[in-house]
Amino acid sequence: MTLAPNPLAAPAATLAATPRPTMIEFRDVHKYYGDYHALRGITATIRAGEFFSLLGPSGCGKTTLLRTIAGFEGISSGAVLIDGKDMQGVPANVRPTNMVFQSYAIFPHLTVAQNVGFGLRREGGTAAEKARRVDEALEMVGLKGYGARAAHALSGGQRQRVALARALILKPKVLLLDEPLSALDKKMREQMQVELIRLQRQVGITFILVTHDQEEALVMSDRIAVMFEGQIAQLADPEMLYRRPATRQVADFIGVMNFLPATVTSEAAGRIAIDVQGLGPCEIDAGQAPGALTGGAAEVGFRPETLTILYDGQTATDRETPGTIEEVVYYGDMTYYDVKLDGVDRPVRISMRNVFGRPVLDIRTRTRVAWSPGALVLFR
Amino acid sequence: MTDGRGLRLYAILYLVFLYAPILLLPVFALNDATIVAFPLSGFTTKWFGQLAQLPTLFDALRNSLIIAVSSSILATTLGLFAARASSRYDFAGKGPIMGLIMLPLVLPEIIVAMSLLMVLLGMGLNLAVWSVILGHTLICMPFAIAILSAAFQSLDRSLEEAAYDLGESRWSTFRLITLPLVMPGIVSALLISFTISMDEFIIAFFLAGAEPTLPVYIYSQLRFPKQIPSILALGTILVAVSVVLLTIAEYFRRRGIAKVGGKDTGGFL
Numbered sequence: 001m002t003l004a005p006n007p008l009a010a011p012a013a014t015l016a017a018t019p020r021p022t023m024i025e026f027r028d029v030h031k032y033y034g035d036y037h038a039l040r041g042i043t044a045t046i047r048a049g050e051f052f053s054l055l056g057p058s059g060c061g062k063t064t065l066l067r068t069i070a071g072f073e074g075i076s077s078g079a080v081l082i083d084g085k086d087m088q089g090v091p092a093n094v095r096p097t098n099m100v101f102q103s104y105a106i107f108p109h110l111t112v113a114q115n116v117g118f119g120l121r122r123e124g125g126t127a128a129e130k131a132r133r134v135d136e137a138l139e140m141v142g143l144k145g146y147g148a149r150a151a152h153a154l155s156g157g158q159r160q161r162v163a164l165a166r167a168l169i170l171k172p173k174v175l176l177l178d179e180p181l182s183a184l185d186k187k188m189r190e191q192m193q194v195e196l197i198r199l200q201r202q203v204g205i206t207f208i209l210v211t212h213d214q215e216e217a218l219v220m221s222d223r224i225a226v227m228f229e230g231q232i233a234q235l236a237d238p239e240m241l242y243r244r245p246a247t248r249q250v251a252d253f254i255g256v257m258n259f260l261p262a263t264v265t266s267e268a269a270g271r272i273a274i275d276v277q278g279l280g281p282c283e284i285d286a287g288q289a290p291g292a293l294t295g296g297a298a299e300v301g302f303r304p305e306t307l308t309i310l311y312d313g314q315t316a317t318d319r320e321t322p323g324t325i326e327e328v329v330y331y332g333d334m335t336y337y338d339v340k341l342d343g344v345d346r347p348v349r350i351s352m353r354n355v356f357g358r359p360v361l362d363i364r365t366r367t368r369v370a371w372s373p374g375a376l377v378l379f380r
Numbered sequence: 381m382t383d384g385r386g387l388r389l390y391a392i393l394y395l396v397f398l399y400a401p402i403l404l405l406p407v408f409a410l411n412d413a414t415i416v417a418f419p420l421s422g423f424t425t426k427w428f429g430q431l432a433q434l435p436t437l438f439d440a441l442r443n444s445l446i447i448a449v450s451s452s453i454l455a456t457t458l459g460l461f462a463a464r465a466s467s468r469y470d471f472a473g474k475g476p477i478m479g480l481i482m483l484p485l486v487l488p489e490i491i492v493a494m495s496l497l498m499v500l501l502g503m504g505l506n507l508a509v510w511s512v513i514l515g516h517t518l519i520c521m522p523f524a525i526a527i528l529s530a531a532f533q534s535l536d537r538s539l540e541e542a543a544y545d546l547g548e549s550r551w552s553t554f555r556l557i558t559l560p561l562v563m564p565g566i567v568s569a570l571l572i573s574f575t576i577s578m579d580e581f582i583i584a585f586f587l588a589g590a591e592p593t594l595p596v597y598i599y600s601q602l603r604f605p606k607q608i609p610s611i612l613a614l615g616t617i618l619v620a621v622s623v624v625l626l627t628i629a630e631y632f633r634r635r636g637i638a639k640v641g642g643k644d645t646g647g648f649l
Contacts, residue, residue: 072541093544105542109560119546170546 020047022084023174023206024069029078031064031230038064039075040230046208046223048083048173051200053209053217056227057253062210065227066176069208071095083173098167099176102183104159106151106166112138113147115162119170137165140199157188164196168203177209181216193219214254218242226250246290248299248379257301258348262378264298274378276300278344279321282373289378299379304351306375309337309367311358316370325365335360339369402619409612416608427613434610440597443509444578447593451516452524452573458517459524459569464558466525467532478525485522492518493586500587507589515583520573527572527633531565564632571629575622594618 024046031039039061046052054062067073068080071092080087082096098119107115117134138144141161146154154162160180167175177196181189197220200207211217217224218238225235234246245251248259262276270286279300309325310316326347327338335354338347350369354360361367412422431437465471466478484492496515500507535558543553584593592600598614601607 070545072545092541093547093549097545099542099545101538101542103536103538105536105538107539107543107557118543122547166542166546 020049022046023048023050023082024208025079025081026065027079027081029065029068029080030076031061031068031073032076038230039068042078042230042232044225044232044235046206048206049204051197051207051209051220051222053211053221053224054227055211055214055217055224055253058212060227061230062212062227063178066099066178066208066210069095069174070097070099070176096173097176098170098172098174099178100160100163100167100180102179104163104180104183106154106159106162108152110151111147112143112149112151112154112162115151116147116165116169118166133169137169140168140202141165142195156184157192160184160192164199168199168205172205174206174208177207179210179212181211182213189216196220218254226253228253242303244288244290244377245301248301251301251377251379256304256349258304258307259299259301259379260344260348262298262300264296264378272378274298274300276376278323278341279319279371282319282376284373284376284378288374288376300376301379302348302371302376304336304349306371307339307348307350308370309339309350309352309361310370314370316368318370318372318374320368320370322366322368325361325363325367328360328363330360337361339367341369405612405619406616409609409616411609414606414609416612427609428617430610431614437594437597437614440592440594443512443588443591444594446509447512447516447584448574448577450513451520451577452570454513454517455520455524455573456528456566456569459521459528460562460566462521463525463528463532467529468537481525482522484519489519489580489582493583496583497586507587509588509591511587511589512584512593515587516573516577516580519580519583520576523572523576524569527569528562528565531562531633535561564635568629568633571625571632575625575629578618579622 022045026042026044029039029042030037042061042065054065056062064073068075069082069087071087071090087095107118110118113131113134116137117130120130120133123130134147135144138147141164143158143161143165146158146162151159151162163180180196181192184192193216196207196209209217209220218241221238223235223237224241225232226241227233228249234241234250236244236246241250242254245254245257251257251259260277260279262274264272264274265281266273267286271283272286272289273281273283275281308316310320321341323339323341323344325337326340327336329336329338333354335352337350337352339350340347352358407420408416409427410423410425411420412424412426413420462478462481466474493515496511496518497507500511505511539557539561540553543557544550548556579595580593581595581599585596585599588596594614598611601611
């Protein structure tokens with residue numbers, strides 16, 4: 001613990017008992033670039049001490065939204081509040097936020113220590129005191145002893161750490177991260193993901209991450225806002241987002257989702273009766289159907305791992321449907337099967353873990369697929 | 381590879397054509413004869429010595445230095461604003477405005493000189509050193525902007541945002557981050573503008589009035605055959621100084637690019 005101890009970095013058990021206060025609030029935020037409507041009515045709250053992600057494809061407005069918090073972008077209407085204060089007219093250099101840029105923006109003409117201590121220039125305190133804080137910040141990001149090095153001679157991962165130390169040394173209320181891991185290779189990225197989570201727990205500062213990588217968002221975040229075309233399509237925790245996506249678009253963007261046409265036959269007392277192509281009639285809980293339903297044509301979605309291919313002698317605990325294996329993709333630990341269920345015109349993807357003793361099946365094998373209505377999500 | 385050999389020969393002949401006349405300058409400046417012709421008659425440095433006895437030469441040199449220093453500072457300062465504006469902001473009419481500023485690069489100098497002369501005389505102003513400074517600033521600006529634009533473009537915009545985000549003001553961000561990182565470009569623009577102004581003839585000839593610059597003085601002395609070897613000696617010194625200045629300018633430009641980790645995308649040398 002090298003930065004200021006934060007009461008919000010308390011154990012999860014106490015946090016669950018007392019809801020975290022709001023740190024950022026968006027109130028119907030709109031942003032126009034000329035005729036282009038970049039942000040279309042963003043209303044959301046981000047809680048203090050939370051690791052929050054803005055996830056979406058490029059051009060969805062996630063970076064623009066992040067920059068409205070930092071103060072680099074003005075807004076056309078609505079309000080952005082940080083810790084209860086309206087940020088209208090408050091310039092970026094006095095907002096209680098600091099940013100880690102996509103390019104890291106390390107000042108190339110300064111040393112590592114000068115970079116990290118840049119924000120302290122305007123603060124009071126002796127030179128020795130400032131040097132101590134720089135050392136602490138460097139130690140926190142694992143760059144102890146790097147202070148005297150020239151910044152332009154660092155590797156990508158080291159620049160990333162310098163950028164983090166430089167932003168955190170001012171103890172901001174909110175740390176903004178604009179696609180900070182996109183320039184790193186896969187291994188380095190995974191390592192930094194874990195380190196960022198650790199760092200966030202350690203300092204307890206609200207982290208807001210912008211990313212287009214759904215896996216990264218799922219791994220790191222407490223909550224995620226999925227954005228499309230300037231709007232938040234869903235704001236939920238990773239598990240909810242994955243298991244109960246609010247729209248077909250969200251379902252499609254996060255992981256792999258199979259879709260089959262379905263008809264709603266009746267709706268009563270929190271239960272919905274549907275007839276799914278290939279799977280047949282079944283009943284689901286109203287919670288599995290986001291959005292208002294009017295009956296008639298709809299679609300069900302289900303994840304590849306919610307289906308199981310039954311081997312000879314195995315029986316389904318819930319429901320089963322016959323089909324033919326059309327494609328086999330072997331991944332080492334997993335095998336993906338594309339199975340054409342009887343009565344369905346396109347194959348569904350099923351993932352099976354390659355546990356010891358379970359053979360990989362051949363293409364064109366007739367098989368039975370076990371599934372459960374509880375794993376379905378219904379979209380209008 | 382006969383094709384390659386033909387092209388190499390062409391390239392060599394081309395370079396000889398370009399630089400042989402300039403190489404003759406020091407040869408005849410050190411030759412002990414008033415007539416510029418082969419065969420050489422002997423080695424001497426007396427023409428360099430004679431330069432010191434020409435009082436009007438020093439007046440011309442002083443004029444040239446005043447003009448070159450002033451117009452290079454003016455062109456670089458104005459170029460700094462224009463280059464930053466064009467590389468950082470999008471505004472209405474940016475294309476045409478930048479095009480007009482860069483136009484003197486391709487406009488015949490004699491046209492620029494004549495129109496300036498007509499306007500200045502029409503306004504009833506006296507021609508002097510200041511009018512040449514005006515003209516030289518005009519023709520140096522495109523070069524300064526070209527160099528400074530490259531310097532700004534290779535500068536990551538988020539560097540300025542990062543400094544601002546860390547609590548600096550707009551001005552201190554410019555002073556602490558932008559200026560040091562484009563400084564090599566500024567030095568390079570100053571030196572190139574200085575060199576262009578020192579060598580420029582047409583505008584100086586039209587606008588200098590009774591205060592000639594060095595090139596104008598050299599031209600006027602060519603009428604006297606006796607003076608020619610001295611002028612060649614002067615020319616030798618000017619060529620040497622120009623080469624040194626341009627080399628320093630290029631050194632700073634490249635160092636600037638290396639410093640911000642950018643890629644070299646041209647330049648004048």
